[in-house]
Amino acid sequence: MSKFRRIVLPKTPEILIPVDSAEAITEPSADSFGAIVDPSRLTEAAPAPSDLDAALAALAPAAPVPAANYPKLTSQFLLAGKALFTVTNPRGDHFTFKVRKVTSDWPKGSGIMTTSYFVSVKSPGGMYPYRYIGLLNSETGGVKCTGKSEFIPGTTEYNVAAWACGTVIKTKNLPDGYNIEHAGACGRCGKTLTDPESIELGIGPECRKVMGI
Numbered sequence: 001m002s003k004f005r006r007i008v009l010p011k012t013p014e015i016l017i018p019v020d021s022a023e024a025i026t027e028p029s030a031d032s033f034g035a036i037v038d039p040s041r042l043t044e045a046a047p048a049p050s051d052l053d054a055a056l057a058a059l060a061p062a063a064p065v066p067a068a069n070y071p072k073l074t075s076q077f078l079l080a081g082k083a084l085f086t087v088t089n090p091r092g093d094h095f096t097f098k099v100r101k102v103t104s105d106w107p108k109g110s111g112i113m114t115t116s117y118f119v120s121v122k123s124p125g126g127m128y129p130y131r132y133i134g135l136l137n138s139e140t141g142g143v144k145c146t147g148k149s150e151f152i153p154g155t156t157e158y159n160v161a162a163w164a165c166g167t168v169i170k171t172k173n174l175p176d177g178y179n180i181e182h183a184g185a186c187g188r189c190g191k192t193l194t195d196p197e198s199i200e201l202g203i204g205p206e207c208r209k210v211m212g213i
């Protein structure tokens, strides 16, 4: 017959989870259009957790991850030549941008053909319906201002354009309530889109054939 001895197990230690700071970093603010740039800045500015914090966080149950919300538009659309797209925020503010592809002999007379992507924004007050913002880098999605730029970094037009281009080129997740959609015209030739497949892609049937999509 077995004998039993009573032992007392130590209590499970209390675990502190830094809930407030985590929420402050991931929740995008809907205050202004400029705020859509803020979450990344907050992430960069947040202090690095100590080793103890990291260890405690690892023990904590994982927070539910919201479903990914990638832009429907692709870099193929954005760089197709005559891409027209609209960016909206949860408050209903919206901007319409154009990315125009120009291949030309640059510097002039050099015989070197250079492709540039000009980003402009639909905005009243200029000579034309679209006002120039800058040059789009087709690899990074960054927008570089030049001497003729009418909007510089820090203006809402520039910030939203650079954020939207970077989001599409790098296929980044969109915060809740934000949308980047084509404006109903083929990204390559500018004709109005009619059939569902074209509307989804933002590129018409003829142009899809040419582009091999």
Ligand SMILES: [Zn+2]
Residues within 6 Å of the ligand: 186, 187, 188, 189, 190, 191, 203, 204, 205, 206, 207
């Ligand atoms: Zn087309």
